[in-house]
Amino acid sequence: EDQVTQSPEALRLQEGESSSLNCSYTVSGLRGLFWYRQDPGKGPEFLFTLYSAGEEKEKERLKATLTKKESFLHITAPKPEDSATYLCAVQNFGNEKLTFGTGTRLTIIP
Amino acid sequence: GAVVSQHPSWVICKSGTSVKIECRSLDFQATTMFWYRQFPKQSLMLMATSNEGSKATYEQGVEKDKFLINHASLTLSTLTVTSAHPEDSSFYICSARDRLAGGLVPYEQYFGPGTRLTVT
Numbered sequence: 402e403d404q405v406t407q408s409p410e411a412l413r414l415q416e417g418e419s420s421s422l423n424c425s426y427t428v429s430g431l432r433g434l435f436w437y438r439q440d441p442g443k444g445p446e447f448l449f450t451l452y453s454a455g456e457e458k459e460k461e462r463l464k465a466t467l468t469k470k471e472s473f474l475h476i477t478a479p480k481p482e483d484s485a486t487y488l489c490a491v492q493n494f495g496n497e498k499l500t501f502g503t504g505t506r507l508t509i510i511p
Numbered sequence: 512g513a514v515v516s517q518h519p520s521w522v523i524c525k526s527g528t529s530v531k532i533e534c535r536s537l538d539f540q541a542t543t544m545f546w547y548r549q550f551p552k553q554s555l556m557l558m559a560t561s562n563e564g565s566k567a568t569y570e571q572g573v574e575k576d577k578f579l580i581n582h583a584s585l586t587l588s589t590l591t592v593t594s595a596h597p598e599d600s601s602f603y604i605c606s607a608r609d610r611l612a613g614g615l616v617p618y619e620q621y622f623g624p625g626t627r628l629t630v631t
Contacts, residue, residue: 435619444604444622445555447513488554497543497608497618501554 403428407489407502414479415510422474422505424489434472435499436465437488445488448474479509514538515607517623524595524630532590532626534605540585541607545620546578549602561588595630602627 406425414420426434433452437445449458451467458465462483464475474487486506490499514537524530534544543562547555559569559580567580577599579591588607592599606620 444625503554
């Protein structure tokens with residue numbers, strides 16, 4: 402059974418204070434690992450897809466990296482508008498389902 | 512691109528009534544749509560996978576007679592909560608996969624904005 406564990410559960414940072422969110426996973430055959438951002442009361446917003454160990458992708462202040470066991474979402478010089486819950490999910494080659502972690506609730510303090 | 516809409520965004524209904532939620536892919540065709548449920552401060556739980564023109568596949572523990580799913584076209588899937596009870600109150604979110612995605616690449620799912628259901 403595929404499993405995803407995200408840490409920390411919650412993270413509070415000062416504006417401009419860089420940090421990383423962790424996503425550890427076990428999957429029988431990784432088709433892809435996905436990062437989403439979810440604001441309260443809204444659906445998840447797609448951020449990144451990774452599927453090869455060593456792969457990196459960037460978007461504004463966010464950079465996602467992937468190893469064979471985990472992924473990191475690095476946030477550089479965050480702003481208050483980066484406050485959200487960040488979800489990690491994996492997909493295996495057996496089907497199209499996404500298995501989600503419980504998310505990291507990120508709060509950026511002005 | 513890759514926009515998914517849901518309607519309604521919120522609904523309040525009385526116990527025992529049925530509620531229908533629509534999920535549409537606006538700028539792409541979706542062979543497969545997914546329905547999730549999310550409780551406060553919890554992650555998304557997949558309820559069922561919906562394929563255009565065929566019966567939905569439900570996850571273990573999800574009552575197929577209570578949560579009726581219809582995927583009548585490549586851009587529309589509906590979830591009907593039948594004989595709703597207060598414990599069905601939740602945030603329901605759909606997602607869709609572009610029909611053109613395939614092969615060995617990851618299948619990205621694009622999510623709708625969600626529907627908040629409250630059963631009184």
